[in-house]
Amino acid sequence: MGRILVVGSINQDLRAGVERLPGPGETVIGRSLDRSAGGKGANQAVAAAVAGAAVDMLGAVGDDDAGRGSVAAMAAHGVRVEHIAVVADEPTGTAIIQVDDGGENSIVVIPGANHAVSEADLGPVDGLTAGDILLLQLEIPLPVVAAAARRAAAAGARVVLNLAPFAPVDADVLAIADPLIVNEHEAAQLAAAGLDAPSVLTTLGARGATWADLYVPAEPVEVVDSTGAGDSFCGALAAALAAGADRQDAMRAATAAAGRTVGHLGAQPPAGG
Template identity: 40%
Template structure:
């Protein structure tokens, strides 16, 4: 058994994504025909763990699935991508989390998440080593996120999505918070956080220290196939790039490049190159600005 640390330990949601692709998104009360239906592994936690594994060689997942066929498929998908699943609980009596997603021809989406087992697990009995980098989101119960923040001794990251008021204890523990521009506006306390990365879609991303912008990087032009997993790939890439001691600007550029590859892939868990390739690809961009 390898003693190599996983690129990241992800505490978060594991979902089956049921996706309907249509020409446009329905309005309230409207029925749209002609959709194409497919299913694939998803969940913000699982998406980030898979991205971290593909970028960094391995990742560890802490979460839960139901004792059902969907849960077994999700575990197989995680393992197949290089994610360690020994600490994914299989909960009897709870269904595996499910996301119902509608995607239009431009890649925009509407999502309803049914959390199932994601809302029921805890980290009781799970150990987190002193050097592990831990990445959480808010698609699982807040108690599990709080548990993770107390157990984590190393670099602790929160992707504060979906947006909600954050306990002071949690925010103070975060070495990094990652949000999109809407979430940044919905969580005013982030203006006081020690380090926050904000994504702006086609306008790139920026880094803030205590509300002051300290770095930014432009987005890459790309044809959009699916935006569902792009933010998750960005999160994983940014965490790994910062842990590799890249500058804020270079780390943002790397994460933007990974996010661009993700939106060009129809999967919520897209194929990605090793992190080093994105570091090399963006080095000249960063050098040109300095």
């Protein structure tokens, strides 16, 4: 089984429960407020570890309680955290999330220490080998994402890139990704930007996912909170691929993981859950 190195974001999530999401200029009364560990990178690392993979996380947090809590949450799920830097002059990244009664959400991310991740931190990427996977997203500086992808490919590792939140990425980086994971909105943005990739996996929410000529449906589930479903998909997919699964079996595992995630509050499961 190959190793997985996740290079990406680590956040604290501040989540407000609301009856419905507010429109522009509108105020609604919230029903609840809670705080939990999050960030696309951290969420995907936890999902991969929960799926049984050997996972290392590379990222940055602030020297604050939020950062210490986020790192502890990852470690509690079995993620190795030795490559997480503590940044003295930036707070840990924060996501402000509104979740309505139907489980839909809207999210604002303040990067904080995530923007301190630099190419100088990418030494562990060079230690990857054939059979290993580098898992990336776009909540850290784009030049760092591109450099990590190129260095992992040069080392013989597989690169899985989640193009979220959407941003234009160099064509050679898109070509490296196997797969490039997008949701339907990101797929449309990719096409609108005139960009393409040879290996594109599109998640379809409750309808499942497609990867080239393959389609895997999702099982019906009760949605409590859709936050982190895409991240769980990415992490579980990477874990299955690292274990040698073919594309269809990897998609099935990923779709099932996403279904479990929408059944609980928060992007990451409780420790031991």
